[in-house]
Amino acid sequence: MNKTILPILILTFLLLSFGEKTTEAKVDTEVIPQNQFPSLMERAFLRSLDGTILDIMQNHGDNQLFEYGRIEKVSGNDPYDITLRVIGFEGAHNPPYKLIRMTIRIPGDKEDTNYTVLSYSHRHISDKEFEKLTKYATYD
Secondary structure, eight states, rough: OOHHHHHHHHHHHHHHHHSSOOOOOOOOOEEOOOOSSSHHHHHHHHHHHHHHHHHHHTTTTTTOEEEEEEEEEESSSSSEEEEEEEEEEEETTEEEEEEEEEEEEEEETTTTTTEEEEEEEEEEEOOOHHHHHTTTOOOO
16 A cells, blocks of 8 residues: 555646746726826716616616716736726706616626626716716716
8 A cells, every 4th residue: 555655646746836826916007096087088988888887777777867076996917807987867957866877897898899897887876976976077
């Protein structure tokens, strides 16, 4: 028995010693300042997500239109996780207003083309909070 255990121990030691080394992937995160007007890049990116945002809202029971979108945070290296907020409205841009925040994963080049909703929340906001949230937001 000792003759068979020794080669197994040596083989196990070699595999553990020279095995594949693991490294942690660095995830980049960019937080977008909310106390200044959105950049041209942010506005263009939000516009490209309009259909996706509406689709996500409808899938979560918010059958409304929205405006005053802002990207809050982007993280990842590919795929990317985008945290954004919009303000939903009923009627002709009138209250009650709803703050809708979502994080979506934009697929990488090696994945399928569908986005993934990582989180979604919504709540009604007061006129005072609406004014605060829209101070630096724009809509087209």
